[in-house]
Amino acid sequence: MASLDPVLDKDGVRLTVDETIATVTLTNPAKLNAQSPALWRALAEAGSALPGSVRVVVLRAEGKSFSAGLDRRMFTPEGIEGEPSFTDLARGSDAKLDAAIAGFQEAFTWWRRNDIVSIAAVQGHAIGAGFQLALACDLRVVADDVQFAMRETSLGLVPDLAGTHPLVGLVGRARALEICATGRFVAAEEAVSTGLANISVPREQLDDTVRDLASALLAAPRDAVIETKALLVGASGRTYDEQRAAERAAQARRIRDLAGVGE
Template identity: 55%
Template sequence: MTDADAVRLTVDGPVAHIELYRPASHNSQTPAMWDRLRQIGRDLRGDVRCVVVTGAGPSFSSGLDRAVLAGSLPGELAALPETEAEERIAEFQAAFSWLRRPDLLTIAAVQGHAVGAGLQLALACDFRVLAEDARLRMPEVTLGIVPDLGGTGRLIELTGYARALELCLTGRAVTAREALAWGLATIVVEAAELTGATRDLTAALLSAPRAAATEAKALLLGATTRTAGEQLAAERAAQVRCLRGLAGA
């Protein structure tokens, strides 16, 4: 099985299921897997409304495969001209960032370890359903690098500056209950209930009309970067589009 094959996609009506499938390594990630994730986002069917991301085995994802970090990739990136190196990292980021698209509702179902790139993948999703045994870590800084897959912005949004900085600098593990209190988790359930709870959340999200759900997500995503007046204007424009859609105009 190639690394690309370790990202499995199944589509059931409006729901796409993405499973990381390297259970022997706790679903450690590689650039080939990121290429596959980026391709999935690019090729996803237009009728898909919800994306559920899971990991096979006891953990969601242990992060970047240590063999990659110890291999040639860091040196290759360091040797590239700065612009080219940043462009390559931008390709890695695109593997996760499409999960924030306004037309999609995305859920990470997390059990066991979600570390580094694993945590950043979960953070890229709109919702995180955590099993009681989930442990979240962002250890990149302790290894001499930084989180670069979109995780820093999401940590700030969800936990605030001080907690985000503490998690990044110490690399310590956050329990599921602590994650819930800090806003990193949407819900925490017993491990045996993880699949059912994720299914229930998916059904609840799909009950909202797609056009209105897309408009609402777009409004919320942009709220922190707009002025108060700009946000009011965006709400007005979105409402007019919704009303016209309901009227068939």
């Protein structure tokens, strides 16, 4: 990716913007881009900092792994300095615990906004929170060495960072349950064949492939992409007839816009 002055660079997250394309990079390869509440706050801040010109957001990571999941210090009684440990969270009220998890989830929700298309470029390990961060994006391009795994259930937890909904949507309930309950690795070939990833490429081609995909996404008019994404995102929650009606309404807006006729 091009070297640009960062809009944000903190807590293991760097955001750069090149007109219509923003790049969010995980920048702690020495710790395999392990995730923490501070990193999640920085990811949420990156989403809020996107200029209105941005149409495509690329999520990538430095080093040999995309993200090895939660910083293991979160599992210790001491936790991470300045952050609540799991023990601290467990001792809080139901409302405080719910609010804390909701705050963590904010880092994973903005990637599916209708006004952007997000692409995760994933190499090496994407485990637990790393897997869920890749799932947060609209599209996934993976290196041939990728290893997805959802390890939360194996640790006595559940995937709670907004990853279960897209996972079921991509691979179906039965396979999603099997992946989560066993915690096994999903490699590149299976990821592509099951719809978990859009394409797999050799590791050295990952950035170039994502760049080409971003360029292809920018070729279509922005408003048409926004309307199309909104239709597809909402399709699973509508009946067949409701979806037909949504298509008609969206197309009417596009026709009027192209013709320069106000509604």
